[in-house]
Amino acid sequence: MKNNYSLERITKFFNGLSQTLTDKDNYSLKKVICYITIIISILLIGIGFTSAVNSYYIGDTTIFSLLLVIALFLSFQVIYSIVKLKQRIKIISMLIFTILLFILAYLIPTFPPFYDLRTYDVDASLFKFLITSIMMIIVGVLSVKYSMKTYYDFTSKSEQSSAYFILIFSILLILYPLAIIVSSIISNGVSGITWEFLTEDFSRHGTKGGVFPNIIGTFLLIIGTAVIALPLGISCAIYLNEYAKAGIITRIIRIAVDILQGIPSIVHGLFGLALFVPLFGRCLLTGILILSFLTLPIIIRASEEALRSVPQDLREGSYALGGTKWQTIRRVVLPPAIPGIITGGVLGLGRAAGETAPIMFTAAFIMGAGVPNNLFDGIQTLPTHLLELTRKMGAYEVEQNAWATAFLLLAIVLGMNAVSIIIREKFRVEF
Amino acid sequence: MVKKSSLKMEVKKLNLWYDKSQALYDIDMPVYRHKATAIIGPSGCGKSTLIRCLNRMNDIIDKCRVEGTVLMDDMDIYSKKTDVVEVRKKVGMVFQKPNPFPKSIYENIAYGCRIAGIRNKKKLEKIVEKSLKESFLWEEVKDRLSESAMGLSGGQQQRLCIARALAINPDVILMDEPCSALDPIATAKIEDLIRILIKDYTVVIVTHNMQQAARVSDYTAYIYLGKLIEFGETEQIFENPKEESTENYITGRFG
Amino acid sequence: MILQTRLKEKIIKSIFFILAAVSILIILFIFYFLFNEAAPAFNEYGFGIFSDTWNESQHIYNIGAAIFGTAIVTIGAMCIAIPLGLAGAIFLSELAPYHVRALLKPVIELLAGVPSIVYGFLGAVLLVRYLSSTFDMFGYSYLAGSLVLGIMALPIIISISDDAMKAVPRSLKEASLAVGATKWQTIKKVTFPTAISGISAGVIMGMGRAVGETMAVSLVVGNLMRIPAPPFNIFSPGATLTSLIALEMGEASGMQAYSLFAAGVILFVIVAIMSIISNILKERIEKKFKGG
Numbered sequence: 004m005k006n007n008y009s010l011e012r013i014t015k016f017f018n019g020l021s022q023t024l025t026d027k028d029n030y031s032l033k034k035v036i037c038y039i040t041i042i043i044s045i046l047l048i049g050i051g052f053t054s055a056v057n058s059y060y061i062g063d064t065t066i067f068s069l070l071l072v073i074a075l076f077l078s079f080q081v082i083y084s085i086v087k088l089k090q091r092i093k094i095i096s097m098l099i100f101t102i103l104l105f106i107l108a109y110l111i112p113t114f115p116p117f118y119d120l121r122t123y124d125v126d127a128s129l130f131k132f133l134i135t136s137i138m139m140i141i142v143g144v145l146s147v148k149y150s151m152k153t154y155y156d157f158t159s160k161s162e163q164s165s166a167y168f169i170l171i172f173s174i175l176l177i178l179y180p181l182a183i184i185v186s187s188i189i190s191n192g193v194s195g196i197t198w199e200f201l202t203e204d205f206s207r208h209g210t211k212g213g214v215f216p217n218i219i220g221t222f223l224l225i226i227g228t229a230v231i232a233l234p235l236g237i238s239c240a241i242y243l244n245e246y247a248k249a250g251i252i253t254r255i256i257r258i259a260v261d262i263l264q265g266i267p268s269i270v271h272g273l274f275g276l277a278l279f280v281p282l283f284g285r286c287l288l289t290g291i292l293i294l295s296f297l298t299l300p301i302i303i304r305a306s307e308e309a310l311r312s313v314p315q316d317l318r319e320g321s322y323a324l325g326g327t328k329w330q331t332i333r334r335v336v337l338p339p340a341i342p343g344i345i346t347g348g349v350l351g352l353g354r355a356a357g358e359t360a361p362i363m364f365t366a367a368f369i370m371g372a373g374v375p376n377n378l379f380d381g382i383q384t385l386p387t388h389l390l391e392l393t394r395k396m397g398a399y400e401v402e403q404n405a406w407a408t409a410f411l412l413l414a415i416v417l418g419m420n421a422v423s424i425i426i427r428e429k430f431r432v433e434f
Numbered sequence: 435m436v437k438k439s440s441l442k443m444e445v446k447k448l449n450l451w452y453d454k455s456q457a458l459y460d461i462d463m464p465v466y467r468h469k470a471t472a473i474i475g476p477s478g479c480g481k482s483t484l485i486r487c488l489n490r491m492n493d494i495i496d497k498c499r500v501e502g503t504v505l506m507d508d509m510d511i512y513s514k515k516t517d518v519v520e521v522r523k524k525v526g527m528v529f530q531k532p533n534p535f536p537k538s539i540y541e542n543i544a545y546g547c548r549i550a551g552i553r554n555k556k557k558l559e560k561i562v563e564k565s566l567k568e569s570f571l572w573e574e575v576k577d578r579l580s581e582s583a584m585g586l587s588g589g590q591q592q593r594l595c596i597a598r599a600l601a602i603n604p605d606v607i608l609m610d611e612p613c614s615a616l617d618p619i620a621t622a623k624i625e626d627l628i629r630i631l632i633k634d635y636t637v638v639i640v641t642h643n644m645q646q647a648a649r650v651s652d653y654t655a656y657i658y659l660g661k662l663i664e665f666g667e668t669e670q671i672f673e674n675p676k677e678e679s680t681e682n683y684i685t686g687r688f689g
Numbered sequence: 690m691i692l693q694t695r696l697k698e699k700i701i702k703s704i705f706f707i708l709a710a711v712s713i714l715i716i717l718f719i720f721y722f723l724f725n726e727a728a729p730a731f732n733e734y735g736f737g738i739f740s741d742t743w744n745e746s747q748h749i750y751n752i753g754a755a756i757f758g759t760a761i762v763t764i765g766a767m768c769i770a771i772p773l774g775l776a777g778a779i780f781l782s783e784l785a786p787y788h789v790r791a792l793l794k795p796v797i798e799l800l801a802g803v804p805s806i807v808y809g810f811l812g813a814v815l816l817v818r819y820l821s822s823t824f825d826m827f828g829y830s831y832l833a834g835s836l837v838l839g840i841m842a843l844p845i846i847i848s849i850s851d852d853a854m855k856a857v858p859r860s861l862k863e864a865s866l867a868v869g870a871t872k873w874q875t876i877k878k879v880t881f882p883t884a885i886s887g888i889s890a891g892v893i894m895g896m897g898r899a900v901g902e903t904m905a906v907s908l909v910v911g912n913l914m915r916i917p918a919p920p921f922n923i924f925s926p927g928a929t930l931t932s933l934i935a936l937e938m939g940e941a942s943g944m945q946a947y948s949l950f951a952a953g954v955i956l957f958v959i960v961a962i963m964s965i966i967s968n969i970l971k972e973r974i975e976k977k978f979k980g981g
Contacts, residue, residue, distance in 0.1 A: 055823075058819075058822060058823055117825070120924075123919065124918050124919045124922065125919065125922045125924055125925075126826050126827060126922065126924045126925055127824040127825060127826040127924040128824060128825040128826075129824070130823065130824075130825070133823060133824075159870075159871050159873075159874060160871060162871075162873060162874075163871045163872060163873035163874070166873045166877075167784065167873070169776065170776050170779055170780045170784060171780070173772070173773050173776035173777060173780070174776070174777055174780050176773060177773055177777050177843060177847075180840050181796070181800060183815070184803070184811060187811070187815065188807075188811075234708075235708055235711060238704070238705050238708035238709065239705075239708055239709040239711070239712055241705055242702075242705035242706055242708065242709035243709060246702050246705055246706065247706075247709075248496065249496060255713060256709055256710065256712060256713055257968075258964070258965070258968060259712050259713045259715075259716045260712055261964040261967070261968060262716060262960065262961045262964045263712060263715065263716055263719075264964075265894075265897045265901065265960040265961070265963060265964050266719070266901070266956075266957060266960055267900070267901030267902070267903060267931060267956050267960065268805075268901070268903060269901075269903040269931050269934050269935055269938075269953070269956075270719075270723070270901075270934075270953045270956055270957055271719075272934075272938070273723065273726075273934065273938070273949070273950060273953040274718075274719045274722055274723060274953075276938065277722045277723070277725070277726050277950070278718070278722050296715055296719075299712065299715070300712075303712065314533075316529065316531060316533035317533055317535060317536075319491065319494065319529065319533070320529065320533045320534075320535065320595070320598075321535075321545070321549075322491065322494065322522060323489065323491065323522055323526065323527035323529075323599070324522065324523075324526070324545065324546040324549065324598065324599070324602055325519050325520070325522040325523035325546065325549065325550065325602060326519075326545075326546075326549045327519055327549075327694060327698050328698055328702070329697070329698055329701045329702075330549045334545065334548075334549070335535055335545075338536075338537075339536050350802070353802055354802070354804075356804075357802075357803075357804025357805070357806065357807070358804070358805075359804070359805070359806045359903075359904045360805075360903040360904055360931075360935055363935075363938075363939075364938050364939050386804060386806045386904075389806050389807070389810055390806055390809075390904065390908075393806075393809065393810045393813050393814070393908055394908075396813065396814065402814070405810060405814070409807050409810050409811075412804060412806070412807060413803065413804070413807055416802055416803070416804055417799055417802060417803070420798070420799055420802040421795075421799065424795050424798065424799075432536050433584070517695070519694070
């Protein structure tokens with residue numbers, strides 16, 4: 004279905020294009036020129052982007068000719084607009100832009116290869132390719148905007164089209180780093196996942212061996228946090244949503260939960276360092292407690308939302324039948340809310356699994372802790388391992404293992420998130 | 435003159451405030467046993483508020499204050515000694531928008547029994563069948579009791595809600611505009627049902643549809659701006675209203 | 690029997706209340722302990738703690754440079770995340786066809802779930818190298834920090850703003866279209882302004898994430914406790930409150946440790962203020978749709 008839809012879109016575009024080409028009058032000449040300008044502008048944006056990312060300068064003549072071509076087409080559009088539309092005011096900016104483009108086309112080859120900013124006490128240089136890439140992108144975007152203005156004869160429709168163009172451009176800009184993240188982790192990380200990697204401890208500063216104790220440590224943290232944070236959080240949500248009257252105390256609790264949610268993870272670590280480490284030492288229990296505090300507000304929020312989504316009708320139906328409050332909660336409110344609660348729980352636990360800062364000095368050791376024997380033993384975890392490897396990357400050959408650890412950690416966390424989303428969608432109760 | 439023992443419930447000097455604004459003023463109204471009493475009046479004048487007092491559903495609303503007495507079998511349901519849960523087991527309610535639980539048809543009806551403590555499977559099955567037959571839904575759903583109640587049509591859902599209310603064997607059944615979300619055919623079915631129910635139960639129904647009130651009830655109360663303007667036998671109210679306000683409403687001059 | 694149920698109900702209610710109140714206790718605990726440990730530093734330096742002299746050999750531990758770093762890096766991150774985030778939210782809620790939205794929304798939620806250490810790792814191994822070759826610079830810098838944090842704050846802003854815009858009642862949009870406005874005009878003049886409270890709440894939450902992020906920042910920002918000579922030199926390495934704590938926490942003791950706790954307190958206060966503002970904004974939304 005999805006394929007058909009985009010296929011339709013593309014065929015429509017080309018249909019429109021061929022129609023304007025076969026229609027023989029001035030009006031469609033304008034359309035053709037607009038189309039061509041837009042295509043070249045998009046090309047320009049693409050080239051600018053790739054050259055920026057790959058640190059490659061595409062050459063003076065190419066840029067010169069591209070800019071010249073766009074400037075020519077834009078001048079046609081300016082002339083058309085002046086003659087046909089007589090909307091002087093809006094055309095002036097187009098005119099200025101076109102003239103600037105001509106000037107730019109001539110100037111680009113004369114730019115120096117780089118511009119040293121150190122004369123301004125800034126520790127960097129701007130290379131020519133970066134300047135030209137950014138300029139190309141800006142020129143491309145503006146040209147598309149002006150072409151659309153001409154295409155739609157400066158009506159509000161043109162405003163809409165150019166706005167849409169910018170939005171789509173932004174989305175692509177957002178998806179680009181995402182694509183990089185995913186592809187680089189998969190391509191670099193998969194090869195590192197060997198049986199040895201998964202079942203042995205590491206050695207030689209992490210250049211050899213695997214992350215077995217770290218996997219165990221992370222899993223123990225997840226389970227421990229679930230045991231403490233889930234019952235606590237769900238109960239809090241039940242109280243807030245079902246029992247509490249709108250009063251000062253409820254307000255304070257809600258604000259407290261919000262603040263708790265915003266506290267940076269490192270601050271949780273500091274707190275644990277101050278309170279729990281003197282009590283229990285640097286161990287699994289401390290880690291579990293700290294992570295529980297971290298996860299609590301997430302679970303409370305998600306559970307509250309789930310409970311809130313159960314319509315009041317149902318509660319009233321139960322009361323009208325003579326049900327008590329607890330009976331109503333247990334039998335009518337909770338069951339449809341459970342998927343939402345579980346989703347929130349799994350999401351929170353996924354977050355806990357990936358945390359480094361709160362546990363790096365309070366529960367986890369870089370090496371030597373191995374698999375813990377009881378709650379008061381130290382542990383090794385995947386996030387702290389990744390941290391250490393990243394720090395060591397300059398000095399030792401650990402990059403391969405770092406990628407593999409990142410991949411593993413990401414797989415676990417994203418796996419949990421994906422499971423939570425699936426649960427939410429599959430077991431959703433429609434009212 | 436009617437004998438006092440035919441009174442199932444009696445509202446005496448009932449006043450109600452939502453926070454600071456008063457919604458009901460000094461209501462005195464009888465509810466007769468095994469009869470259908472309709473409450474009519476323009477929108478927003480207190481009909482729903484009044485009927486919700488009869489099973490203390492207004493307790494759930496924050497900042498709602500009630501003064502006065504509501505007697506059922508000569509016991510004040512608003513007294514501090516009364517357990518509101520027990521009241522609601524004797525006075526059932528059907529809401530404007532059908533609100534079946536997202537459970538199976540069987541479980542919806544068995545719900546009320548379960549929370550009352552009945553666990554015997556055979557007993558439950560009997561009660562479910564009886565209630566569904568009483569609300570004329572049995573034939574339509576007897577083969578799919580384990581299917582979700584959310585899959586029923588609006589009219590069926592409302593009859594399910596009626597069956598659910600009947601399952602706990604109440605004395606009184608309150609209905610708050612039960613047909614306003616239903617199509618004419620479903621409405622007719624429920625109206626027929628009401629006439630049959632009063633053989634075993636007492637019914638109070640809020641409706642903004644005057645013809646429905648005329649068709650279905652024995653007694654009618656006309657509420658306007660939170661005050662009970664007139665109460666009497668339905669025939670009398672509709673053919674010979676004593677108050678001018680009542681006559682204006684009935685003849686459609688306003689509301 | 691009636692009394693028994695009443696008692697049972699009361700007990701259950703109390704249990705839930707106690708468990709709920711525990712969350713307040715936790716906050717108070719955290720607050721108390723942090724302040725307790727940070728007090729010596731505040732006592733010693735007073736307001737001077739905001740100056741930028743952090744000198745380990747001379748045992749002077751003022752955290753001004755870290756505060757500066759947090760500010761710069763957050764501003765930079767917001768410059769990236771707000772425009773892109775809002776554009777993404779508008780696209781997702783108003784423009785995207787059903788299937789595209791069904792695909793992208795979970796993707797963005799997944800993005801939000803990537804652990805910060807992974808961002809830090811990628812930043813160190815990909816971004817820093819790219820920056821150092823493209824700009825002929827050291828690589829570890831405020832710029833790198835802003836870029837990484839910007840990407841991390843994006844999904845939050847997109848997600849919350851998208852929810853806010855989707856919550857605008859259809860009747861409002863239809864009213865606008867019915868007088869002949871284009872879809873874009875409707876978005877610009879009706880949908881977006883109506884959702885502005887929710888969007889602001891989303892932006893503030895994104896900002897909160899940027900301020901509070903630790904691992905991602907500490908691995909790319911360079912950890913240099915110094916305000917650069919022209920302060921706008923974003924290409925210079927620096928430090929943020931979070932990276933400072935992360936770096937020094939292990940071996941700090943005495944006054945140095947107290948200063949770190951002071952940094953923690955400042956973070957706590959910043960975040961608390963943001964929460965409160967966010968709450969006020971959310972209450973405004975409630976009022977708008979209920980009463981006025």
